[in-house]
Amino acid sequence: MDPDLAENIATDILFNTDLLAIICQDLWDTVKTDGCPVSPSGNRVHPLVSLALTCKAVSSLALDTLWGDTQTYGFQPVLRIFPSASSGNLQVLPEDIPDQTWIHFRQYANRVRSITFDPTSCARFSSTVFLRLAEYQGPIFPKLQCLRSDVSFVASPSILFFLPTKTLNEIQLTFSRSTDLTTSSACIRAIKWQVPALQTLHVCCPEFDNGRHHATPFTGLCSIANLAGFKNLRSLTIKSHLVDYDTIMQLSAFDNLEDLCVKTTSNVPSDNRQTQDGFPSLKSLHISAKVSEMPRILRLVRQGTLETLTFIDTSNEAFHTNSEFMMDFHRELVVRFPLRNLSLTYWAAQLDKALWASSRAVFEPLYELPRLRSIHFVGELAMDDETIKTSLAPSWPHIESISIPQLSRDTPSYVVLSFLAKCCPRLVSLAMPIGFPDDGVLSAVEVLSHRLQILKSVDTTAKKPVLIARFLDRIFPFLVRVEGGSGWNEVDSILRDVCQPIRWDQHQRERGQ
Known part of the structure; x- marks a missing residue:
């Protein structure tokens, strides 16, 4: 490749903030799913940290992504900037903190967009920590957008160092089964008082949401007049009370x-x-x-x-x-x-x-x-074949996802798949019991190029995986996942390991011609 062309491409990438943001977010999502990769030295190093240290052009964006959401780690990463100190069982800040450390704190605090305080936050951090931080910068996270917190922390005075942030537009508040009505109501009123421009409020209680706790009606917790103060509220979720x-x-x-x-x-x-x-x-x-x-x-x-x-x-x-x-x-x-x-x-x-x-x-x-x-x-x-052919398939021309995982009576036959392919060109995901004959004798079907990606034939058996895979490959050449009962794992393997590589080779040969 021409060196000048390569340099221009690299420059275009390094100055394309949208592309860099996608790269950084992809790295962050991979870490959340798979953990930090192991370096040649055997240490686990966060790829965003490596990127921030090795590439100046993307350093700031990488740090923004890294610090933007501290949901997994809570408040702990912020305190790691400072020398460690404790008072009894509580974490505190030492008396003497270098000016350079405070500069680093302000830099990192300005990157935080989301923070989580779990039920142990009050038990781990001394309230003096928040007093010290607010002394140097108030609100503590001036660009905070989302606050997730247990009710115990919202009920403490320390929350007042976070709520007045002008950019804060989403709060997720978690109650416990033992939360009394006075505390719950006070928390809602404090949020209304401090964040009147709030757009998203999510109130939950895990025990209630899982059906293990029958809570009182929401009006017993908070009069609707309190919520009426949120004039800009766009999203409201109440999973803590009826x-x-x-x-x-x-x-x-x-x-x-x-x-x-x-x-x-x-x-x-x-x-x-x-x-x-x-x-x-x-x-x-x-x-x-x-x-x-x-x-x-x-x-x-x-x-x-x-x-x-x-x-x-x-x-x-x-x-x-x-x-x-x-x-x-x-x-x-x-x-x-x-x-x-x-x-x-x-x-x-x-x-x-x-x-x-x-x-x-x-x-x-x-x-x-x-x-x-x-x-x-x-x-x-x-649901039978005739209903799918004459009613379901023709009625939803824009459908992208159909999920009807359970049906009574005999399951619809494989014949309906070609009707769905012709009538629903945008269908990407289909979850429905589909029956194939035990003897593997399938009617001839025309070759289609439908872009279905996911097929879940729930609670059905694939007794002739090879023939079923061949049939599906003729209609849905873009399938990436197939699921079902016994035998469907083999269908999925054949599609991924045999059919798709053959088609890819054929596509490459056609391009070469």
């Missing part, structure tokens, strides 16, 4: 709210209270509720706004009990919203044969969502 219907009604007045995730109390009142044109900006709703209550809840949302809906049925009732409620719900959401992403989770079991036709009828309104890009459906549903 939310009643009155609270949802009051939240519907939040003009800027675009994303809401809640779990409702067991009953919606039977009176006629109703809000029209609520949630004027809501784009995404993640809600756990009884399916019988959903039509009324959906009517709180301004028609035409919602694009993404994730629903989890909490009634614990089977299809034969809920079918009419499900039908009403499906009809309501189809009429009101041009959904692009839909996830519905109901009671899942094998459906009696007498109800197969009813299950298809209840599912049928969803075919009236022509803009749908992804669907995930868990429940009692029977």
